[in-house]
Amino acid sequence: MKQDTALPDRVLDPAGDGIIRDRVVRTIYSHAEYIAARTVKPADTRRVDWDGKIDDILTSRWLGFPVMMALLGAVIWLTVAGANVPSELIASALFRVQDWLAGLFVRAGLPSWAEGFFVHGVYRTLAWVVSVMLPPMAIFFPLFTLLEDLGYLPRVAFNLDNFFKRAGAHGKQSLTMSMGFGCNAAGVIACRIIESPRERIIAILTNVFVPCNGRFPTLITLSSVFMGGMAATAYGVAAAAAAVAGMVLAGLWVTLVTSRVLSKTLLRGMPSSFTLELPPYRKPQVGRILVRSIMDRTVFVLGRAVTVAAPAGGIVWLLANIRVGEMSVIGLLAGTLEPFGRALGLDGHILTAFILGLPANEIVLPILIMSYLSTGSMASLDSLEALRVLLVEDHGWTWITALCTMLFSLLHFPCATTLLTIRQETKSLKWTLTAALIPLAAACLVCFTVAQAARALGLC
């Protein structure tokens, strides 16, 4: 009788030793083995297992990481080298349209504020966003989709698994980070693939450290101007690409450090294990890659940027042109933030641009330029050289300013869309706020350290 009452306890005990499940699984596996032995004639074992050989290299202890770095470098190099010329072509074409539009406004007898708002505010911001973003995206996305289609991303996850495990995070986080390259909101949604709630939150909170498409062009533009000497020579292109790749690595490093700190403090726990299958390499379907990366990614991201940039451009023009006493509103804001900006190696205008750029990171650089132009003398900006003159000669940028701006862009709070997505995915205001504050703190800390160190060493 004793045994009768013992059964339900045992049956409903989830902390049981799993003996029954082991037996069940063993039975299932033995059936699968039996059936496979009778139905599958394996490939001739003398045949070379290419997949295995390639995996031995791509995921090897010593070569895995260098190969990964080389591929990252190559993708970024192609993007930087290829984006420059089309960017300038698009820019000069779009700015010619700007002149024509301005003429149209004048001939129609419209007031000058209308011309300013629509042409110098809305249109110019749009032109900037399109000419700066479109070429790098049209190169980066197909290359990235190609690596995805070949089956390389799971190998990246395999290589990085150990790092994430040591940081107390989930190995799949490298996959959600990869999604973040396109858009951090997409990366946050991708965190659904992580089952453990603790590790999912870690992945969500740190996803912003991957430079998304809104920030990639900013990084590329600034590295081309400052690190690559206008990327005019092959050496300059390589230096600019190295700077951008360095930013991506810095983002990875901050991700690991933050994950580790989180898993020791707010989100204490052990990393859970998972099965990572390395799928066979497949021949990429080039046509489909082009369609998918251009239609689904490039057009989608650009469309989103354009819808945010148009109204934001108008609003920023108003802020730059509505005067309170002697100063424009944006000038006042910049003046207030100036001391904070200086401490971080930036200036008040740069900090203002990041704050006003909350709706979308794509518009940070256009806002900054407009804010500079409202106080400067230049009327239009259609080349990298013009940008260099504006930043260096009119506003005293050094390469430390550029480096700090790039670091701040890499690490600062996520854009509004991403924050809303985090709110949706975590259903928690607390985590949403944390997701904004952690990156902000990281950005301030890193920029402050870099700026002060550079000053102490007399580098600027």
Next chain:
Amino acid sequence: MLSDRLPTEGIRKKFNITKKSSGQKVVALAGNPNTGKSTIFNALTGLRQHTGNWPGKTVIQTRGTFSYGGSSYILVDLPGTYSLLASSADEQAARDFLCFAQPDATVAVADATCLERNLNLVLQVMEITSRVVVCVNLIDEARRKKISIDLEELSAQLGVPVVATAARSGLGIAELKERIHQVAFGKLTTNPRRLVYDPEIEEAVSCLEHSLKALIPPGVNSRWLSLRILEGDRTVLDAMREYSSKISYGREPAVETGHCPAGSRA
């Protein structure tokens, strides 16, 4: 008229599956990740797709429709999983759908280049539902790798129809549709391979099953549920509460053991 009142329709609605007409059949698509499952899904449904969430889970649910042989089908893409035993959100969504929504046919997609590994999931799917069509996908890749598969023998061993496909090029999709049609309309009766466990487990299962039958909707696989309860899987109890009107909310389903012969043990 009558079919609308079947309790299964109510349960299916809980999974966001609403039929357009009473004749429409519900087909599930199961398989390991990286087996070309979504390529099969696209090949079957084309652009007639909708995405949403699995109710109560942050797992994406993709549904689509297709027509074949004058009938219409709703195809539900289950999350790609390696098993239906552990309890990640993905696996729960997949097995709850198979067990409680009782699809009229289930396509189990397997990768021809590593069939043995994939058969584990196929066997688990067949343990929940008998109306299964096995789709051995990436057959072109297997042929290129000089792996040959005896499809007839595989079908005989599994006891369900087997179709070889290369979804990227569309090979075998027509035959797959035909098999789905036959299974969904009961024109082809399957005889799925039965997994028999150790005598001890079998004895415990049969007595659990006996008391379980009264608590679950008709047609739901009591043997499979008993096995999971025996393993100590609490998520299955939650699912039973969710999808069975006979168990009131918040109460542990009472599993009586009075029917068990004295001396039986887990």
